[in-house]
Amino acid sequence: MLQACMIDVAIAKTQKYASRESGDTVELIERPAGGITVVMLDGQGSGRAAKTLSLLLSSKAVALVKEGVRDGVVARATHDYLFAFRHGQVSATLDLLSIETKSSSIVVTRNAEAPLLVADEQGIRAVETASGPIGRYRWTKPAIVQLPMRVGTQLAMFTDGIPHAGRKRSQPPIDLDALAQELLGRGLAAQEIADAILARAIERDAGLPGDDMAVVALSLSPAEDEGLAIRRMQVSIPMA
16 A cells, blocks of 8 residues: 655756757656656757757657556667667667556666665665666666655656766766765755755856756655645746
8 A cells, every 4th residue: 555645756957058958858747557757868969959869759758658658668668769760879868767656666767877866764875777878789778776655765866967067177076975865864855855966066067067967856755634635746947
């Protein structure tokens, strides 16, 4: 049975400095069997070409999720689609974060390069991914992390613009374990976590992001008895 909890999901993203569009795309979908899935894609490169690629691939992944396809199959099918039409010449990273109400679990399916930050009953840690981007090699498969839904669980996933922040200024790699210890497991809302990670990366790039950046944060907190189960979503997009 699903533990009574409030599912708090937040997204924060920005584009590379001097680029009009971000090659990172994030979509939130309701699953047909119950729960939600967040799809995050980072198209190779930056600018319009990367955005076109990430939108194309996200459309494929979102459609499959809505049809009830399992996340591991979604990742493989999206990879096969990219590999078939771009012949291994173009790559992208793909993350799927699912809250599955039927199994009372959190499932993170990844073809990525950046670690995943997790806080649960086993502790606070950065989890390296065992898979690489989609589109490069024929037999690419995703790495899957499954966690039980429990109050207090928090996680954050992001595109490679976050761990690569500061490289152009010859700074050492960002200490993701320390960042996880600083932000997770302290009762912060998901939006606070996502905003803090993005702000830290932008700061390392001296306010001029060296790459597209996207962060997705999840926090499970005790549910409040509001009578009716009301779902809320908020979007904030600055327009130039």
